[in-house]
Amino acid sequence: MRSSAAPGWPICPPTWPSRSPGATANACSARCGRRCSGELAFAVGRQRRPADAARCRCLPTAGRRRLAGGGGGCGLGLAGARRWPRRCGPTAGDALRAAGAAVPAAGRTAGRRCHDAGAPPRHELPAVAAGARRRPLAGRWPAVAHARHLGAAAGGAAGRAHPGAAATRRPPVMGLAPTRVWRRVAPARAVAALALASLVCGAQAAEGLLDFSTEERQAIAAHGPWPPPAAIDPSNRRQRDANAVALGRRLFFDPGLSASGQVSCASCHVPARAFQDGRPVAVGQGPGVRNTPGLMDVAGQRWFGWGGSADSLWAASLRALRDPAEMGGDEAALQRRLAREPALAAVPEGDARLVAAAKALAAFQARLVSPRTAFDDFRDALFRGDDAAAARYPLPAQRGLRLFVGRGRCHLCHVGPRFSHGEFADIGVPFFVPGGVDPGRHAGLQEVRGSRFNRLGPFADDGGASGVATRHLRSEHRHFGEFRVPGLRNLRQTAPYFHAGSAATLTEVVRHYSTLDPDRLHADGERILVPLQLRDDEVADLVAFLETLSS
Missing domain, CATH: 1.10.760.10 (Cytochrome c-like domain)
Incomplete structure (x- = not known):
């Protein structure tokens, strides 16, 4: 059966006997195929009302989330909130408290974390309850986890609270209707609190981390890890x-x-x-x-x-x-x-x-070797699935990164942990210099092939074994005006930019790619670069990302 107050949640049938909290929880779990809340099971057993078993909510293990400092192992599902965003945390609890509603205290046992919502062991009792002044709850089950909190909240059969309850008093648990605990919170206020908490959690999750697609995450992961293994040059044995x-x-x-x-x-x-x-x-x-x-x-x-x-x-x-x-x-x-x-x-x-x-x-x-940067921490957190750590990366940088691996297609040339494929390209920057032109790669090819000091020459310590790429170099007309694609780390320290230092700031660099003239490029039919036509806010986002590549 299903409750109108909690759409979507499986509910335990009311016909089960309530001989003990463990029996109730186990029976509920067996019927629903999920673990059942131990606190509710205790309340059901304590009140000995079979009808109350209808309010034992079976929580999907994967759907539990830590709320307001509560443990993630067992706890109560809030009505209408089947899955909470990972980063709700204290913010959800603050919203609930601000609305005057009760906050679930499940799993909070004097610093211990409950790992099972079934019949709990004695070691989960609060430390104060296990001390010399311990008093049972009027013939009830003192070994039940969180019994002190629930007993103190409900007032106990004789109207007495545990001696240690004052020091560690927790707010009453939601979801025990129609007991006295539930009557303390008006249903309308609870619904309003839940709506407010959901809005706060959703906004926090949206502001903390963009919803990167699988393809975007793969492209981002390709820019790490950092630092990479040391590069060894076989031609230099020293x-x-x-x-x-x-x-x-x-x-x-x-x-x-x-x-x-x-x-x-x-x-x-x-x-x-x-x-x-x-x-x-x-x-x-x-x-x-x-x-x-x-x-x-x-x-x-x-x-x-x-x-x-x-x-x-x-x-x-x-x-x-x-x-x-x-x-x-x-x-x-x-x-x-x-x-x-x-x-x-x-x-x-x-x-x-x-x-x-x-x-x-x-x-x-x-x-x-460059030190690690904010981007490296973000990339690693995203790669291991730690969205909470990844959310600390600034949102403008995240938006700029999405442009970098997406519409901008910057990652096609600025690849890998060093953000460069190490080859050459014409990016539309003029190559005129005082007294003539700078031929770029065209002249570089002729020089490296004709040098006695290249990897094929007599001074290479590996006998030319690492000179395969040099051996197969060919100079073509298209290489005229091409320059090496630089890495993008440490950009904050290395202004100005481009091969002739013609861009004083990163903003100028990004605007160059936003407005470049495709007819100026001679890429021999290869069309990687196109004018990005970025808005001002997109330019700022891309610059924010590039700046995070510096320590």
């Missing part, structure tokens, strides 16, 4: 050598490696800026034409530099040492400085010594 890391650290901060003696690697790769310099274009021994790339997580890249002119981190480091615009290119002075390092003095002078220094620099840079 990468994991602690002595090489220490040597690389010293060389990185040493201005003596430059021709002027005033510029070090750290001059452009500033640690406080995620190893970037904050300038539109780099300034070393002379002015550059490209923005300084940050070095955090650099070991995970496949190609190095905006044009991919190096296929290993040590080759990119060597290129900077020999470039006249960066470190000066005074090789004689550089050899003399390196000879003062005991670890390099024994290395033959010339390219071998330069390569040894470059591999030490690469070993140090490979240790630069």
Whole structure:
């Protein structure tokens, strides 16, 4: 049968005998196929009214939720509320109390949690009831869980309460009509309280976490976990050598490696800026034409530099040492400085010594890993199904993330934990530079294929085994004006953006993709980028998400 006051809830038949709370609960559970509330079973047995068994509500195990601090193991189902949102918690209880209604106290036994709604063991009794001053409830069942709370609320057969009830008094339990407990709460007030609690819970759940689809959750999960396993370069056997890391650290901060003696690697790769310099274009021994790339997580890249002119981190480091615009290119002075390092003095002078220094620099840079961010915590919580923890992620960032993996299709290029597929693309940013144009990947391909210091050359420690991608490189016209797709971590510290530093803020970056001209792109028939035509609030949401990728 079903009760008009509680639509949708199975009700135990009123013909069952009420010999004891355990028998009533077990009989109810056997009939309904679900666990039955122990508190109601106790009330039924105590009143010895078979008709009261009709109000023993069988609760679906999966549908129980913790309400107002109550345990999730057993408890009363509120009328008309079959499943409560996970994050109701104290908010639902506050709403009920504000309306003057009773709050279910099921499962609250002096800090202990009830794990079974059937006949309860003695260890679930409150600690005060098990003490020296314990008094039974006038011949009733003192071992029944929560008996003190119910007995005190109902007044007891002799009108007496347990001595410890005053200290731990709980509000009366709802759902015991027509006993005196239920008569304390007017049905109209209870219905109003339930409606208010449902609205509060629903609003809280909606505000805390967006309803991400399965596809969206899968796309989000693909951006982790963080940090990923360390990337190992087989062409540099010194990468994991602690002595090489220490040597690389010293060389990185040493201005003596430059021709002027005033510029070090750290001059452009500033640690406080995620190893970037904050300038539109780099300034070393002379002015550059490209923005300084940050070095955090650099070991995970496949190609190095905006044009991919190096296929290993040590080759990119060597290129900077020999470039006249960066470190000066005074090789004689550089050899003399390196000879003062005991670890390099024994290395033959010339390219071998330069390569040894470059591999030490690469070993140090490979240790630069970004810390975890708010996004990583959100991604992990979503992945393990912890919606309560995921709901702490800001809503604007959640909306921006939905755009990122949805309509914006940003995740097609900014993939994986590092938010980059490591390849190159034309995104419609002009590639004109003072005195000409920057060919981007087109020139980078020619340089890396012709270098003696690539993975196929004599200085690779694995004999060219890791140079398969380099071997199959082909330069095509479409590569002109393409630049490396950067990772998106640490964006707050690495402004300005794009290969020439032409975007001063993340808002400018997002607006570029919102209004780009598809006719400006030459993607050889590939149409990934389209103007997003974002509203101002969507621009703000996407920026909010991108900012959470920084610690």
